[in-house]
Amino acid sequence: MSGDRRQARVELTIPFHDVDMMGVAWHGHYARYFELAREAVLNQIGFGYKTMRDTGYAWPIIDFQVRYRHALHHEQKVLVSARIGDYENHLCIEYEIRDAASNQRLTTAQTRQVAVDMATGEICLASPQALLDRMVGL
Amino acid sequence: MSGDRRQARVELTIPFHDVDMMGVAWHGHYARYFELAREAVLNQIGFGYKTMRDTGYAWPIIDFQVRYRHALHHEQKVLVSARIGDYENHLCIEYEIRDAASNQRLTTAQTRQVAVDMATGEICLASPQALLDRMVGL
Amino acid sequence: MSGDRRQARVELTIPFHDVDMMGVAWHGHYARYFELAREAVLNQIGFGYKTMRDTGYAWPIIDFQVRYRHALHHEQKVLVSARIGDYENHLCIEYEIRDAASNQRLTTAQTRQVAVDMATGEICLASPQALLDRMVGL
Amino acid sequence: MSGDRRQARVELTIPFHDVDMMGVAWHGHYARYFELAREAVLNQIGFGYKTMRDTGYAWPIIDFQVRYRHALHHEQKVLVSARIGDYENHLCIEYEIRDAASNQRLTTAQTRQVAVDMATGEICLASPQALLDRMVGL
Numbered sequence: 001m002s003g004d005r006r007q008a009r010v011e012l013t014i015p016f017h018d019v020d021m022m023g024v025a026w027h028g029h030y031a032r033y034f035e036l037a038r039e040a041v042l043n044q045i046g047f048g049y050k051t052m053r054d055t056g057y058a059w060p061i062i063d064f065q066v067r068y069r070h071a072l073h074h075e076q077k078v079l080v081s082a083r084i085g086d087y088e089n090h091l092c093i094e095y096e097i098r099d100a101a102s103n104q105r106l107t108t109a110q111t112r113q114v115a116v117d118m119a120t121g122e123i124c125l126a127s128p129q130a131l132l133d134r135m136v137g138l
Numbered sequence: 139m140s141g142d143r144r145q146a147r148v149e150l151t152i153p154f155h156d157v158d159m160m161g162v163a164w165h166g167h168y169a170r171y172f173e174l175a176r177e178a179v180l181n182q183i184g185f186g187y188k189t190m191r192d193t194g195y196a197w198p199i200i201d202f203q204v205r206y207r208h209a210l211h212h213e214q215k216v217l218v219s220a221r222i223g224d225y226e227n228h229l230c231i232e233y234e235i236r237d238a239a240s241n242q243r244l245t246t247a248q249t250r251q252v253a254v255d256m257a258t259g260e261i262c263l264a265s266p267q268a269l270l271d272r273m274v275g276l
Numbered sequence: 277m278s279g280d281r282r283q284a285r286v287e288l289t290i291p292f293h294d295v296d297m298m299g300v301a302w303h304g305h306y307a308r309y310f311e312l313a314r315e316a317v318l319n320q321i322g323f324g325y326k327t328m329r330d331t332g333y334a335w336p337i338i339d340f341q342v343r344y345r346h347a348l349h350h351e352q353k354v355l356v357s358a359r360i361g362d363y364e365n366h367l368c369i370e371y372e373i374r375d376a377a378s379n380q381r382l383t384t385a386q387t388r389q390v391a392v393d394m395a396t397g398e399i400c401l402a403s404p405q406a407l408l409d410r411m412v413g414l
Numbered sequence: 415m416s417g418d419r420r421q422a423r424v425e426l427t428i429p430f431h432d433v434d435m436m437g438v439a440w441h442g443h444y445a446r447y448f449e450l451a452r453e454a455v456l457n458q459i460g461f462g463y464k465t466m467r468d469t470g471y472a473w474p475i476i477d478f479q480v481r482y483r484h485a486l487h488h489e490q491k492v493l494v495s496a497r498i499g500d501y502e503n504h505l506c507i508e509y510e511i512r513d514a515a516s517n518q519r520l521t522t523a524q525t526r527q528v529a530v531d532m533a534t535g536e537i538c539l540a541s542p543q544a545l546l547d548r549m550v551g552l
Contacts (some may be wrong), residue, residue: 016311016325020159021157032293050481061482063479065546068474074159155445156450169431174429186312198298200344204341205338297435304431
C-alpha cells in the first residue's frame with residue numbers, strides 16, 4: 001500500500017447471508033466485494049461517483065471477469081484490493097481477494113468501464129480529461 | 139383473483155442463490171419476493187413507479203413486517219400475493235407466500251408507504267388524489 | 277458500549293450497489309446490515325453460528341420488523357447496533373442504525389428467533405441451556 | 415429452442431430493487447439472472463443441484479465472464495438463455511440476454527464449472543460419467 005495511490009484495500013468478513021448450501025460464498029456476491037474496493041480506490045484518487053457525475057460522465061462497467069481460485073467461507077476474514085490499470089481509453093481495475101491471516105490469494109478479477117457523456121449519451125473513445133488529471137504522477 | 143383488482147399474484151421458484159447454509163431461503167431475500175408482487179399490483183391499478191414519479195410523489199416504505207411461518211426451500215414453487223389495504227393516509231400492502239402445490243400459507247408480511255412531495259420533500263398526511271382516483275370502485 | 281456485552285456495533289458505509297433509483301438505500305438491503313450487527317453480538321457472547329449448530333439447534337428468524345425513520349444515502353457512514361433483549365423463550369434482538377457523524381437515529385428494527393432441535397425438527401418452547409448459560413451475568 | 419435440449423430460456427422483468435442510481439440494472443445482479451437460466455438448462459437435462467450432489471460431486475464456478483453490451487432498464491422484459499458448451503473436462507455454459515420485444519442482444523456471458531469429488535475434495539480432471547451420460551445424443 002505504501003504510497004501507491006492507484007491501489008486501495010478493504011477488509012471484510014464473509015457474512016452468513018453470502019454463504020450458499022455448499023458452505024461457501026456464492027459466486028455472484030463477489031461483485032459487491034469488488035465494488036467496495038473500487039469505491040475506495042476511486043475515492044482515494046478523488047474520482048468517486050459524485051465526481052464522475054459532476055464532471056459530466058457515467059462510467060458503466062462493460063466487462064467483468066472473475067477467476068475463483070479458492071472458495072471463501074463463512075466468517076473468513078479477507079482483504080479485497082483494487083488497483084487501477086489502463087485508464088487512457090477505458091478504466092480497467094484489477095482485483096485480488098486474499099485471506100487476511102495467511103495472505104493466500106483466493107480470487108482475481110477485473111472490470112472495464114467506459115466513459116459515457118451524460119449530455120449526449122455517446123461513448124467516449126478516450127477517457128475524459130477529468131480522469132487523466134487525477135492520474136498524473138500516480 | 140376473480141375481478142379483485144386490489145390484489146396480484148406472482149409465481150416463483152426459490153433459486154439456489156437465495157438459499158443459505160441451513161438449506162432454506164435466507165430471511166432477507168423475501169423483501170425481493172414481496173416487491174415483485176407489489177410492483178404487479180401497483181401496475182395493475184395503473185400506479186406503478188413511473189406513474190408515482192410523474193404525479194410528483196415518492197412513496198418510500200416506512201414500515202416492513204414479516205412473519206416467517208414455514209421455511210422456503212430450494213426449487214420450491216411458491217405463489218406470492220400482494221393486496222392493497224388502507225390507502226387513504228398511508229399505502230398499506232399485505233402479502234402472503236403460499237406453496238404452489240399444497241396452497242399452504244408459508245409467510246405473511248406487510249409494508250406501509252407514505253407519499254412524499256418530491257417538490258417540497260414534505261411527507262403527506264393524506265394520500266394524494268392520484269392514488270385515490272385509482273382506487274375508486276376497486 | 278462500555279461493558280455491555282449484550283450489545284455490539286458495526287460501522288459501515290452505504291455502498292453504490294445498495295442505492296436505488298430514488299437515491300437511497302433500498303429497504304430490503306437493511307436485513308444484511310442488521311445481520312452484520314447480529315453476528316457481532318452473538319459472537320461476542322460466544323454463541324455464533326458454529327456454536328448454535330454444535331449445540332444442536334438451528335435458530336431461524338420467525339419475525340422481522342423494521343421502522344424506516346430516515347433514508348440512508350450513498351456513502352453515508354452509519355453505525356448499526358444490535359442488542360439482545362428477551363432470550364428465555366425466544367431470542368429477540370433489537371437494532372438501531374444511527375448516522376456516524378450526527379448520531380441521529382435513522383432506523384429501528386427487531387428480529388425474533390426460535391430454537392429448533394436439529395435432531396427432531398421440533399420448535400423449543402424454552403430456549404436451550406446453551407444460550408441461557410451464555411447470558412448469565414450479562 | 416425447438417428440440418435443442420442443451421439450451422433453456424427464462425423470461426424476466428427487471429425489478430425495482432435491481433436498478434441503481436444511474437437507472438439501469440446494477441452489473442452485479444446479472445449473476446442471478448444467469449443462474450435462473452443455468453438451473454433451467456441443468457434441470458432440463460436431468461442434472462440439477464440435487465442430482466449433482468446425489469452423484470457425489472460439487473460443481474463450483476471457477477470462472478465467470480460478462481460482456482455488458484447494452485444496459486437493462488427498470489421493467490424491461492428480457493429473455494435469458496443458457497446453453498451448455500464444452501462439458502468433457504469442465505462444464506461451460508454460455509448466456510445471452512435479449513430484449514423480449516425487439517430480440518436485441520444486450521448481454522453475453524459464460525461460466526465454467528469444475529467437478530469436485532465431495533468424498534475426497536479433489537478436483538476432477540475429466541467430467542464424471544454422471545454428466546457425460548446426460549449429454550449423450552444432445
